[in-house]
Amino acid sequence: MQALSANFFGQKSKGVKQIRGKGVLVLTKDELWFSLALPAREISISVKDIKSVKLIKSHLSKTVFRPLLCVEFLFQGIEDSIAWLVNDPEEWKTDIEKVQKKDWSHSNY
Secondary structure (H helix, E strand, C coil): CEEEEEEEEEEHHHCCCCCCEEEEEEECCCEEEEEECCCCEEEEEEHHHEEEEEEECCECCECCCCCEEEEEEEECCEEEEEEEECCCHHHHHHHHHHHHHCCHHHCCC
């Protein structure tokens, strides 16, 4: 699954002064990957480290009055979260949760 113009609402651990920006969000069987266009930045979250996925109305005091996809995860043992504005955030939430439950050890992927 991919979104070519996901709007990044920031990473909680980086604080509220982050600049929002657009980039590419990709879900694979192993990771949720995001590449922010400007400033250039890549974020990779292992599916195994995702603790919850939810739809929220704002993140880091930023809102566009539409549901945001929020992923809560562990990074080096510390809880963190990131939110994006994507088309069909409910579908993203469902697909991330499906990937989390899938046992890929016996897969042909």
